[in-house]
Each structure stands twice: as structure tokens, then as C-alpha cells.
Amino acid sequence: MPKIRQLYTYDAEFIETMTKCVAFHSYKGGTGKSTISSNLSATLARKGFTAVLLDLDVYAPSLQDYFQWQPKKSINDYLFENANVDEVIQDLTGVLNKFPSDNSEQPESKGKLLVGFSSTSKEEIYKLDGAVRQEGSKIQLLRKFLMLREEIVSKYNADYIIIDTSPGIRYWSINSLAIADTILLSLKLDGIDLKGTRLLAKEIYESLTKLGTKSYLLLNRAAGYCLPPNMAGENTSYTQELYNTTIGNQSTVVSKLSEDIGMDTILSIPCYCDIQFD
Secondary structure (H helix, E strand, O other), rough: OOOOOOOOOHHHHHHHOOEEEEEEEEOOOOOHHHHHHHHHHHHHHOOOOOOEEEEOOOOOHHHHHHOOOOOOOOHHHHHOOOHHHHHHEEOHHHHOOOOOOOOOOOOOOOOOOEEEEEOHHHHHHHHHHHHHOOOOHHHHHHHHHHHHHHHHHHHOOOOOOEEEEOOOHHHHHHHHHOOOOEEEEEEEOHHHHHHHHHHHHHHHHHHHHHHOOOEEEEEEEEOOOOOOHHHHHOOOHHHHHHHHHHHHHHHHHHHHHHHHHHHHOOEEEEEHHHHHHH
């Protein structure tokens, strides 16, 4: 089990913590980072872990909509020293208990689901973006950002910190990746995503890997679960052959990408056509 690397002097015992920090990243938006990170955090809490989910997609935060929650204080407030960590991190374990558990004898979550939200205010987003353009402010914000992670570890005894990052090569997404032990790069198998993934692997992940960070590909909406609606009603040898060709091509593309950039595929989430095209 990997240890979080110490990037800021805050607590001597911090080095010995075994908290895992996992960041979800992508080249472009719409690859499922927020949905997958939210579900992973909820699943970990269900299994008895303390999971802290951080919305660090600071340019387009969406987790408030996912959880139907309006926080009084945001991560933005913490970074600008207008709030402490206890005001920012919200205990949403109770949200999980509204949904049925796989185990009917244990309907309540055994762990904790804690969430830190970024501000959806246009003014706050502009303020944060403007601050990172000033060298002095940028350094101070980075220090506060590193302190946030360490305070979460020390105050909440977190087992996992799950980070939903901004897509692409941006200041906050890169810093989110820098504090992670594991990076999951989500992508869909289209030309833009494939080209962008190669760029990220070369420009960013290669350096992080040398520092000990593990990175994996996470395929979303992959073919293989069902026939698309335009093919489902045509149960012919031609449609089956076309479908088999699609699956074969997908496998070839993924294998080639993985080999070229040196990243294994950790998971492939199929496209559920009955949901996607409903």
C-alpha cells in the first residue's frame, strides 16, 4: 500500500500515513470523471472506508449537482483563507443511507463519505483563475492546497482521497495529479481522446511516473455490452459481423495505445445502449 509523498512540511507523522490518493483525469471533458469518482467514493464508504471526495474541477465544478448539496463554504474559500477545513469538508454519509444496500442486513454505510466542493460562482472561478496568473499568489495558493490534503489526512483519518480534476493541461489539474499516488486517465475511444491521451502521457504522466506515481487507462462507454439501437433490430449475419469487427478494432486500438504510452488498462466500462440512447 503506497504512502503519500510529503510535499509540504506540516506534520512529522504525516509521512507515515497510509492514505491513498487517487486522481481522475482526462484530456477533454465528458469522459465520466465526476460520475466514476463519485461512485467510487460511495462504494469505498459502503465498504467501511473513510473516503474524501474533492471536486477540483475548479473551472466547471459539478459535484454539487450530483449530491444535490449547497455548501456554505467551498475549497475556494479555504484556498483564500476564508474558511478552515472543517467548514469545507461535508459529511454526506447520510446520503448513502437513502439508497438500498446490497446487503439487506446492513442498510447503513459502515464507513464515511466526506466531500469538499469547489464554488460554482462565476466570480469565485474568475478570482481563482486570476490569482494563479500572479506568481506570489500562485505560490501561496499551492501551499494552501498542499495543506488541505495534509489536514484531511490528519483530521479525518482518511483511507482514500479521491480527486475529480479539470480536464486537459491546466494549473489545478496538474497540481492535483502531482499529489496523487495513482492517476486514472478516463477516455472514450474517439480520435480526439486517443490523440489527447498520447499528449498527456508524454507531457505530464511520464514525469510523474519517474517520481513513483502509478497511472492507468480507464475506458468509458466501450463497445461490448449490447448492440446499438440501429443494429439491435437487425439480427443478421451482416450486423453480427460488423459488430464483431468493431469489437476487434477496439481491442487493437486499446492494445496499441497501451503499448505506445506504457500505461495498462485498469478497467473498461461498457456503453449501456439502453441508457445511452434512451
